[in-house]
Amino acid sequence: MSIAHCASDPGRSRGRLHGEPGRVVRGPRDAFQRDRDRIIHSIAFRRLRHKTQVFVAPDLDHYRVRLTHSIEVAQIGRGIARALGLNEDLTEALCLAHDIGHPPFGHAGEDALKAAMAAHGGFDHNGHTLRTLARLECPYPLFDGINLTWETLEGLAKHNGPVARPGWALAQIDGDFPLDLASHASLEAQIAAVADDIAYDNHDIDDGLRAGLLALDQLMEQPFVAANFRAVEARFPGAPHDRLLRELVRDQIGVMVNDVIATTAANVAAAGVANVDDVRAAGRTLGEFSADLAASERDLKRFMYANLYHHPEQIAAAGAAHHVIARLFAAYAADPRLMGADWAARVPGGAEATVRHIGDYIAGMTDRFAIDRYAEIFGRAEVPAALAHV
Template sequence: MQKRYAADPAKTHGRLVAEEESAFRSCFQRDRDRIIHSSAFRRLKHKTQVFVEHEGDYFRTRLTHSIEVAQVARTIAGALGLNQELTEAVALAHDLGHTPFGHTGEDALDGLMAPYGGFDHNAQALRIVTSLERHYAGFDGLNLTWETLEGIAKHNGPVTGDLPWALAEYDERHDLELYTHASAEAQVAALSDDIAYNNHDLHDGLRAKLFTEADIRGLPIVGDCYDEVDRVYPGLDDYRRRHEALRRVFGVMVADVIETSRGVLEEANPESVEAVRHLGRPAIAFSDDVWRHMKEIKAFLFRHMYRAPSVVEMRKQVTAVVEELFPFYMEKPQFLPKRWQEDVARAEGETALARLVCDYIAGMTDRFALESHARLLGGPGGAGERRG
């Protein structure tokens, strides 16, 4: 049973472009389906979390990560009496704005775009679903509901200060009330992201042999979960033991969010979704202990995985790919695809062109970025036209 502070599709703030709604799906279900069918969502299959796409078939991609986040988010939303469809829509869309090569590509693009307003993947996700997806006859973007757009823009909390240009540009024509917290559903999606990547980065790091099970046995939550598996299943083979332990880590984090958030919501007793937005603090949260433990796990992963020598070396290589593609397209925008040429012709000034080039590179998959670099600049993996 949904709580009174759950988002109600019958009370949606609507879409920027009015549409006749489906007779069979709620507006939030329809948002979720449009996200799943978008080109940007499909491209997540070949965009990575930490490892470059070709490094292994079993490492997580942005697509598998998004599906895992959505599964966790639906579980938590259901337990808290929230709207599962809105929660799932925000969870599935939260990484649409990521560049090729994970945060490495984002850092490179942000540096390149510094003279033109910078780059932020959350703002880019909003730009994708409001402008860059161009499949529908009546509008650019996916024409999602206000609630889904709000969740994409501010699922990590209120957005204040200097806004990323892509977010500021859209907010001028469609006020997303960036100064408030998002709905409880969007907050669930944000914490589900933390749960998913902590868990799967441990798994991927072990698979990549960046650290061992002995290394992570000393981590909070993780060590207790291994102890429980050893107690219940003595002599279990290493592969099953790892899986059993890490799925318990997942379970501890999910249960903590549900229990802690129930307590926050019972104490605050919000009467509506608007009351959640104006609560002045997050309605969905980890306990202090588990949040502290998660920060310890993140710190371990930062040292042993994100800054592992092999990962750092690959970061250097893919940073060079992005840093060389950007000036190439700025100098020779005629090499952008044919369907982008109308936008090139309309671009007035260097900033407009830079944002167009940024949109194009940010949408690339790992594989396509490497292939384009090889074809146009003669980089590793092929020969092509060299600049100059």
């Protein structure tokens, strides 16, 4: 199964935007290992522990958040990369960083920022991931950003495929350090994208069952899930129901991972690609599910949207979150001093730059920080009931 000839080589990296002469390198780490470590040590990565994954501002410790999701994606992606002989460190860095640009309250928060910033280019969480890592996170003395390699920035920009019309945030990063947006990304980036699908397809089932918003009877209407659950029951007759459900999730991850490994290796062989540059020029995604499993995965996604993501309780929480972000944005636009002395002192001139500055501030918030700032401005009694538990 090894396709190591297509792996990204840290020794042949296209480098970093900023030179780093005289830096003390801690231990024998290559360029991609240093990228992974920079991401893990970033403030933006730590903030993911209090950002929505599925449940808005979850009040129970057992639900996943953006941080735990990102770690689970990294575990899946690293395993696939290892089996295929790809670069594990680059894959892990991409998996860990892929959600760093998400604002508080997940997609509800993103929708609110898109609307508030619509006249000035809008908001896109993937573009904001690049903006956060290349401009906003500033731990080094001589340059902005954490100065990731070209390959890591490229993978974050294009892990879902070529970008024909980049938003303003990604376009700015690409203008500084061209990322060849019209081509496909490395196989490591493609694997990171499919690992994300595998993680949330299955772990969201786990959380949905735990929350009581999904029922096994509903899930059994999905042929892919039903077949895997029957196999689990046959292997463990009489086992407790909750343990069978957790085994189901593990089994489905295994089925999906094995399918991606086999399909990706077959695609590489059929395409005749000899190296990572050929992967970028292949004109199609090579790291993917087989056609049959891709169809089952799409059906599962449709089911999850209908029964979990658009569940009435979820819709109510999303509406409350949208309301909070919209009112916060309006308040900061009316009086930037409400953002606090540091952010207020750095408000740039011009309407567009100011709107984007406010967007940066809000996008960096965690769920509970946003709720606290809302309560501080409008009063705790004004916090929507769906979010008042935080």
